[in-house]
Amino acid sequence: MYFTLLGAPGAGKGTQAATASQRLGLAHIASGDLFREGVEKGTELGLLAKPYMEKGLLVPDEVTVGMIVERIEALNHDQGFILDGFPRTMEQAQALDRALGERGKALDRAVYIEVSTEELVRRLSGRWICRNCQAPYNAVSSPPRVPGKCDRCGGELYQRPDDKVETVGKRLEVYSAQTTPLLSYYRKGGKLVGVNGEQGVNEVAEELIAALHH
Ligand code: AP5
Numbered sequence: 001m002y003f004t005l006l007g008a009p010g011a012g013k014g015t016q017a018a019t020a021s022q023r024l025g026l027a028h029i030a031s032g033d034l035f036r037e038g039v040e041k042g043t044e045l046g047l048l049a050k051p052y053m054e055k056g057l058l059v060p061d062e063v064t065v066g067m068i069v070e071r072i073e074a075l076n077h078d079q080g081f082i083l084d085g086f087p088r089t090m091e092q093a094q095a096l097d098r099a100l101g102e103r104g105k106a107l108d109r110a111v112y113i114e115v116s117t118e119e120l121v122r123r124l125s126g127r128w129i130c131r132n133c134q135a136p137y138n139a140v141s142s143p144p145r146v147p148g149k150c151d152r153c154g155g156e157l158y159q160r161p162d163d164k165v166e167t168v169g170k171r172l173e174v175y176s177a178q179t180t181p182l183l184s185y186y187r188k189g190g191k192l193v194g195v196n197g198e199q200g201v202n203e204v205a206e207e208l209i210a211a212l213h214h
Helices: 013-024 031-041 044-055 061-073 090-102 117-125 165-179 181-188 201-212
Strands: 002-006 027-030 081-084 109-114 127-130 136-138 192-196
Touching (some): 002 013, 013 027, 044 061, 044 165, 090 181, 109 181, 181 192
Parallel strands (some): 002 081, 109 192
């Protein structure tokens, strides 16, 4: 199974992709995590992405597409995947279709996690993530067992620099202008399914898994 999670910043794509990938035995490929890993390690990719991320802008398509296609190519032939945060522009969506088509594959589903703007802002202002494994936490809805430490790997938790209020505003604007057109692209292709993201994490997970089998 090959699918992507669509949704605004803070909709819960990372949270849901982590659970669904484990439950379904799929690879989890998250463009934002890959860029942040590059920034942390000071790689060429990270240095290139950093100024865009700090401003809440999208990293150029050719860089992002190259990075994701490379990840897909590295998987075993029959390994399914969940894309989290990719595609985010029409160019990326078309490039993904071409790359999969060349390998005799096609995206099965695009799952749209729908959440109101007020809730998105609330979630992002309370988010902490693990510097080591990128697991997301929330000061209000899902705090770690030990403050400041990741439950999964014991790594240090930090607040993303792009979760500052002014950058969140820009990210939401960019999402609305550049990513929402993908909803009609996938709807026309008969691949779009919607999930109510304003429920508890477990309820969203159940609805998401059910939506995949529709
Ligand atoms: P990226 O890391 O992809 O950020 P994003 O899309 O803005 O998404 P987020 O990670 O902010 O949110 P999420 O939906 O994963 O929510 P989460 O599960 O963490 O991208 C960052 C940057 O990288 C971009 O701005 C861009 O510069 C660059 N980039 C990445 N991909 C790119 C691409 N394809 N093209 C170009 N540039 C790209 O949850 C959020 C919070 O809510 C957490 O605290 C969580 O605990 C909590 N939460 C989750 N679910 C629930 C729930 N059901 N109820 C209550 N709280 C919840």
